[in-house]
Amino acid sequence: MSAGSNAPTIIKRKKVVAGGGHHGGAWKVAYADFVTAMMAFFMLMWLLNATTEQQRKGLADYFSPTIPVNRISGGGSGAFGGDNIFTEETLAQSGTGISAPSRSESETEADALAAAQVAALREIEAALLGQGGESMLSDQALRHIITRLTDEGLVIEIFDLPDVTLFVDDTVVPNPVIAEIAAIMARLFQTVRNGVAIEGHLSAESVLKVDNPVWELSTGRAAQMRLMLQSGGLDPMRIVRQTGAGDREPAMRDATAPRNNRIEVILLRSDR
DSSP, rough: OOOTOOOOOOOOOOOOOSSSSGGOHHHHHHHHHHHHHHHHHHHHHHHHHHHHHHHHHHHHHHHHHHHOOOSSSSSSSSOOOOOOOOOOOOOSSSSSSOOOOOOOHHHHHHHHHHHHHHHHHHHHHHHHHHSSSSOOOHHHHTEEEEEEEEEEEEEEEEESSSSSBBSSSSOOOBBBBHHHHHHHHHHHHSSSSOEEEEEEOOOOOSSSOOSOOHHHHHHHHHHHHHHHHHHHHHOGGGEEEEEEEEEEEOOSSSSSGGGOOOOEEEOTTTTO
Protein backbone atom coordinates (compact mmCIF):
# COMPACT_ATOMS: atom_id res chain seq x y z
CA MET A 1 0.00 0.00 0.00
CA SER A 2 1.48 3.33 -1.02
CA ALA A 3 2.05 6.06 1.49
CA GLY A 4 -0.81 8.54 1.73
CA SER A 5 -3.48 6.04 0.62
CA ASN A 6 -6.92 6.56 2.13
CA ALA A 7 -7.76 2.80 2.26
CA PRO A 8 -8.90 1.67 5.79
CA THR A 9 -6.61 -0.44 7.93
CA ILE A 10 -8.10 -3.92 8.68
CA ILE A 11 -7.13 -5.55 11.99
CA LYS A 12 -7.94 -9.26 12.22
CA ARG A 13 -8.54 -10.49 15.81
CA LYS A 14 -8.36 -14.23 16.58
CA LYS A 15 -10.68 -15.43 19.34
CA VAL A 16 -9.00 -17.92 21.63
CA VAL A 17 -11.33 -20.18 23.59
CA ALA A 18 -9.74 -21.66 26.73
CA GLY A 19 -10.68 -25.04 28.21
CA GLY A 20 -11.26 -27.00 25.07
CA GLY A 21 -14.15 -25.24 23.48
CA HIS A 22 -17.65 -24.97 24.90
CA HIS A 23 -17.14 -27.94 27.30
CA GLY A 24 -14.93 -25.98 29.74
CA GLY A 25 -13.08 -27.73 32.74
CA ALA A 26 -15.92 -28.01 35.28
CA TRP A 27 -16.71 -31.58 34.27
CA LYS A 28 -13.27 -32.72 35.41
CA VAL A 29 -13.91 -31.42 38.94
CA ALA A 30 -17.32 -33.06 39.00
CA TYR A 31 -15.86 -36.38 37.81
CA ALA A 32 -13.12 -36.26 40.43
CA ASP A 33 -15.74 -35.69 43.15
CA PHE A 34 -17.77 -38.62 41.81
CA VAL A 35 -14.77 -40.97 41.81
CA THR A 36 -13.85 -39.90 45.36
CA ALA A 37 -17.40 -40.51 46.55
CA MET A 38 -17.45 -43.97 44.94
CA MET A 39 -14.13 -44.88 46.56
CA ALA A 40 -15.47 -43.76 49.94
CA PHE A 41 -18.65 -45.76 49.36
CA PHE A 42 -16.82 -48.97 48.46
CA MET A 43 -14.43 -48.51 51.39
CA LEU A 44 -17.42 -48.15 53.69
CA MET A 45 -18.96 -51.34 52.29
CA TRP A 46 -15.67 -53.18 52.77
CA LEU A 47 -15.34 -51.98 56.36
CA LEU A 48 -18.86 -53.06 57.21
CA ASN A 49 -18.16 -56.52 55.83
CA ALA A 50 -14.64 -56.97 57.25
CA THR A 51 -15.10 -55.72 60.82
CA THR A 52 -16.88 -57.04 63.87
CA GLU A 53 -19.63 -55.30 65.78
CA GLN A 54 -17.16 -54.28 68.49
CA GLN A 55 -14.72 -52.89 65.92
CA ARG A 56 -17.48 -50.94 64.19
CA LYS A 57 -18.49 -49.48 67.54
CA GLY A 58 -14.88 -48.44 68.12
CA LEU A 59 -14.77 -46.73 64.73
CA ALA A 60 -18.03 -44.95 65.46
CA ASP A 61 -16.76 -43.79 68.86
CA TYR A 62 -13.58 -42.51 67.22
CA PHE A 63 -15.58 -40.12 65.03
CA SER A 64 -18.02 -39.24 67.81
CA PRO A 65 -17.62 -36.08 69.91
CA THR A 66 -15.49 -36.57 73.02
CA ILE A 67 -18.14 -34.84 75.13
CA PRO A 68 -21.30 -36.95 75.48
CA VAL A 69 -23.90 -34.77 73.80
CA ASN A 70 -26.73 -37.11 73.00
CA ARG A 71 -27.30 -40.75 72.17
CA ILE A 72 -30.88 -41.30 73.11
CA SER A 73 -31.09 -39.10 76.19
CA GLY A 74 -30.06 -35.51 76.65
CA GLY A 75 -29.01 -33.54 79.66
CA GLY A 76 -31.69 -30.90 79.77
CA SER A 77 -35.32 -30.59 80.75
CA GLY A 78 -36.69 -28.88 77.67
CA ALA A 79 -38.43 -30.21 74.60
CA PHE A 80 -35.42 -32.27 73.61
CA GLY A 81 -34.42 -33.05 77.17
CA GLY A 82 -33.91 -36.28 78.96
CA ASP A 83 -31.91 -37.56 81.87
CA ASN A 84 -28.80 -35.68 82.88
CA ILE A 85 -25.56 -37.43 81.96
CA PHE A 86 -24.64 -37.45 85.65
CA THR A 87 -27.73 -39.41 86.63
CA GLU A 88 -27.39 -42.43 88.91
CA GLU A 89 -29.88 -44.41 86.84
CA THR A 90 -28.90 -46.79 84.07
CA LEU A 91 -29.49 -45.36 80.61
CA ALA A 92 -30.08 -47.52 77.57
CA GLN A 93 -27.15 -47.41 75.10
CA SER A 94 -25.24 -45.04 77.34
CA GLY A 95 -23.93 -47.33 80.04
CA THR A 96 -24.61 -46.90 83.71
CA GLY A 97 -24.88 -43.72 85.69
CA ILE A 98 -21.95 -41.76 87.05
CA SER A 99 -21.36 -44.24 89.86
CA ALA A 100 -20.43 -47.90 89.41
CA PRO A 101 -23.33 -50.31 90.04
CA SER A 102 -23.47 -51.43 93.65
CA ARG A 103 -22.88 -55.11 94.44
CA SER A 104 -25.82 -57.14 95.62
CA GLU A 105 -26.12 -58.06 99.27
CA SER A 106 -25.71 -61.76 98.50
CA GLU A 107 -22.45 -61.13 96.60
CA THR A 108 -21.10 -59.07 99.48
CA GLU A 109 -22.01 -61.78 101.98
CA ALA A 110 -20.38 -64.45 99.81
CA ASP A 111 -17.14 -62.46 99.63
CA ALA A 112 -17.17 -61.97 103.38
CA LEU A 113 -17.75 -65.69 103.95
CA ALA A 114 -14.89 -66.64 101.62
CA ALA A 115 -12.54 -64.22 103.36
CA ALA A 116 -13.53 -65.63 106.75
CA GLN A 117 -12.91 -69.17 105.51
CA VAL A 118 -9.43 -68.34 104.26
CA ALA A 119 -8.61 -66.55 107.52
CA ALA A 120 -9.75 -69.54 109.59
CA LEU A 121 -7.67 -71.96 107.52
CA ARG A 122 -4.65 -69.67 107.79
CA GLU A 123 -5.02 -69.69 111.57
CA ILE A 124 -5.06 -73.50 111.64
CA GLU A 125 -1.98 -73.57 109.42
CA ALA A 126 -0.13 -71.06 111.58
CA ALA A 127 -0.96 -72.94 114.79
CA LEU A 128 0.14 -76.27 113.29
CA LEU A 129 3.45 -74.96 111.98
CA GLY A 130 4.14 -72.56 114.81
CA GLN A 131 4.16 -69.50 112.58
CA GLY A 132 4.50 -66.45 114.79
CA GLY A 133 4.93 -68.55 117.91
CA GLU A 134 5.81 -71.97 119.29
CA SER A 135 4.39 -74.95 117.41
CA MET A 136 2.26 -77.55 119.15
CA LEU A 137 4.35 -80.21 117.38
CA SER A 138 7.87 -81.34 118.14
CA ASP A 139 10.70 -80.35 115.82
CA GLN A 140 10.93 -83.96 114.66
CA ALA A 141 7.27 -84.03 113.68
CA LEU A 142 7.51 -80.70 111.84
CA ARG A 143 10.08 -82.22 109.49
CA HIS A 144 7.34 -84.45 108.07
CA ILE A 145 4.79 -81.72 107.27
CA ILE A 146 4.20 -79.21 104.50
CA THR A 147 0.98 -77.28 103.92
CA ARG A 148 -0.61 -75.39 101.07
CA LEU A 149 -3.87 -73.49 100.70
CA THR A 150 -5.86 -74.42 97.59
CA ASP A 151 -9.34 -73.78 96.24
CA GLU A 152 -10.39 -77.03 97.90
CA GLY A 153 -9.05 -76.10 101.32
CA LEU A 154 -5.98 -76.42 103.52
CA VAL A 155 -3.92 -79.41 102.36
CA ILE A 156 -1.65 -80.91 105.03
CA GLU A 157 0.90 -83.38 103.64
CA ILE A 158 2.52 -85.79 106.08
CA PHE A 159 5.31 -87.77 104.43
CA ASP A 160 8.13 -90.24 105.01
CA LEU A 161 11.70 -89.14 105.48
CA PRO A 162 14.62 -91.34 104.41
CA ASP A 163 15.47 -92.05 108.05
CA VAL A 164 11.98 -91.99 109.63
CA THR A 165 8.80 -93.51 108.19
CA LEU A 166 5.21 -92.81 109.15
CA PHE A 167 4.20 -96.47 109.32
CA VAL A 168 5.98 -99.66 110.25
CA ASP A 169 7.39 -101.18 107.07
CA ASP A 170 4.65 -102.02 104.54
CA THR A 171 1.84 -102.03 107.11
CA VAL A 172 -0.85 -99.73 108.47
CA VAL A 173 0.70 -99.73 111.94
CA PRO A 174 1.52 -96.07 112.77
CA ASN A 175 4.86 -94.94 114.10
CA PRO A 176 4.88 -92.46 117.02
CA VAL A 177 5.58 -89.47 114.78
CA ILE A 178 2.34 -89.75 112.79
CA ALA A 179 0.37 -90.54 115.93
CA GLU A 180 1.61 -87.26 117.42
CA ILE A 181 0.69 -85.31 114.29
CA ALA A 182 -2.80 -86.87 114.15
CA ALA A 183 -3.49 -85.98 117.80
CA ILE A 184 -2.52 -82.34 117.30
CA MET A 185 -4.55 -82.05 114.08
CA ALA A 186 -7.62 -83.48 115.80
CA ARG A 187 -7.33 -80.80 118.52
CA LEU A 188 -6.90 -77.98 116.01
CA PHE A 189 -9.72 -79.19 113.77
CA GLN A 190 -12.15 -78.96 116.69
CA THR A 191 -11.84 -75.17 116.58
CA VAL A 192 -13.65 -75.11 113.20
CA ARG A 193 -16.51 -77.05 111.62
CA ASN A 194 -15.08 -77.71 108.15
CA GLY A 195 -15.28 -81.13 106.57
CA VAL A 196 -12.18 -83.31 106.35
CA ALA A 197 -10.90 -85.48 103.49
CA ILE A 198 -8.08 -88.04 103.79
CA GLU A 199 -5.97 -89.48 100.96
CA GLY A 200 -3.33 -92.19 101.14
CA HIS A 201 -0.39 -92.27 98.69
CA LEU A 202 2.56 -94.63 98.16
CA SER A 203 5.85 -94.56 96.31
CA ALA A 204 6.36 -96.93 93.38
CA GLU A 205 8.48 -100.05 93.74
CA SER A 206 11.74 -100.08 91.78
CA VAL A 207 11.17 -103.75 90.91
CA LEU A 208 7.79 -104.94 89.76
CA LYS A 209 6.33 -107.32 92.30
CA VAL A 210 3.89 -110.08 91.56
CA ASP A 211 1.99 -109.21 94.71
CA ASN A 212 2.07 -105.43 95.20
CA PRO A 213 -1.06 -104.36 97.16
CA VAL A 214 -0.56 -100.61 96.72
CA TRP A 215 -4.28 -99.92 96.56
CA GLU A 216 -5.11 -101.82 99.72
CA LEU A 217 -2.14 -100.36 101.60
CA SER A 218 -2.80 -96.72 100.62
CA THR A 219 -6.49 -97.10 101.47
CA GLY A 220 -5.64 -98.83 104.76
CA ARG A 221 -3.29 -96.05 105.81
CA ALA A 222 -5.93 -93.42 105.00
CA ALA A 223 -8.37 -95.38 107.16
CA GLN A 224 -5.82 -95.53 109.97
CA MET A 225 -5.42 -91.74 109.87
CA ARG A 226 -9.20 -91.38 110.07
CA LEU A 227 -9.30 -93.59 113.17
CA MET A 228 -6.49 -91.61 114.83
CA LEU A 229 -8.28 -88.30 114.17
CA GLN A 230 -11.48 -89.69 115.61
CA SER A 231 -9.60 -90.99 118.65
CA GLY A 232 -8.28 -87.45 119.13
CA GLY A 233 -11.82 -86.07 119.37
CA LEU A 234 -12.76 -85.26 115.77
CA ASP A 235 -16.45 -85.82 115.01
CA PRO A 236 -16.68 -88.85 112.65
CA MET A 237 -19.47 -87.09 110.72
CA ARG A 238 -16.99 -84.46 109.55
CA ILE A 239 -15.02 -87.04 107.54
CA VAL A 240 -16.46 -86.60 104.05
CA ARG A 241 -13.96 -88.58 101.99
CA GLN A 242 -11.36 -91.32 102.49
CA THR A 243 -9.42 -92.57 99.46
CA GLY A 244 -6.31 -94.50 98.53
CA ALA A 245 -4.48 -93.45 95.35
CA GLY A 246 -1.85 -96.20 95.42
CA ASP A 247 1.31 -95.10 93.62
CA ARG A 248 -0.56 -93.22 90.87
CA GLU A 249 -0.02 -89.65 92.13
CA PRO A 250 3.65 -89.22 93.13
CA ALA A 251 4.66 -85.94 94.70
CA MET A 252 8.20 -86.22 93.32
CA ARG A 253 9.42 -86.77 89.76
CA ASP A 254 11.18 -89.89 91.01
CA ALA A 255 8.18 -92.11 91.69
CA THR A 256 10.26 -94.39 93.92
CA ALA A 257 11.33 -91.60 96.30
CA PRO A 258 10.31 -92.10 99.97
CA ARG A 259 8.71 -88.64 99.85
CA ASN A 260 5.86 -90.16 97.85
CA ASN A 261 4.80 -92.24 100.86
CA ARG A 262 2.41 -89.76 102.39
CA ILE A 263 -0.97 -89.01 103.88
CA GLU A 264 -2.82 -85.91 102.75
CA VAL A 265 -5.38 -84.49 105.16
CA ILE A 266 -7.51 -81.74 103.63
CA LEU A 267 -9.48 -79.33 105.79
CA LEU A 268 -12.16 -78.46 103.27
CA ARG A 269 -13.55 -75.01 102.62
CA SER A 270 -17.20 -74.86 103.59
CA ASP A 271 -18.01 -72.02 101.19
CA ARG A 272 -17.50 -74.22 98.13
